[in-house]
Amino acid sequence: MNDVREIVNRLGLTGEAEATLHVALLRELVQGRPVTLERLAASLNWTTGQVVQVLEQLPCGNRRV
Numbered sequence: 001m002n003d004v005r006e007i008v009n010r011l012g013l014t015g016e017a018e019a020t021l022h023v024a025l026l027r028e029l030v031q032g033r034p035v036t037l038e039r040l041a042a043s044l045n046w047t048t049g050q051v052v053q054v055l056e057q058l059p060c061g062n063r064r065v
Contacts, residue, residue, distance in 0.1 A: 015054075018057065021040070021055070024043045037051050
């Protein structure tokens with residue numbers, strides 16, 4: 001399972017924004033530091049509001065980050 005697309009598919013993501021966010025999140029996590037909304041937004045070139053909006057669409061998104 002070395003293909004990022006396969007990982008995204010196995011996570012059950014259907015939207016492009018969800019998939020993009022998850023790939024960026026995985027890349028940030030492998031650096032071994034906590035991932036803040038601001039850091040994730042910067043890595044995506046999104047606003048923090050956009051990150052929050054996509055996170056809220058996920059099955060676990062009803063929890064506060």
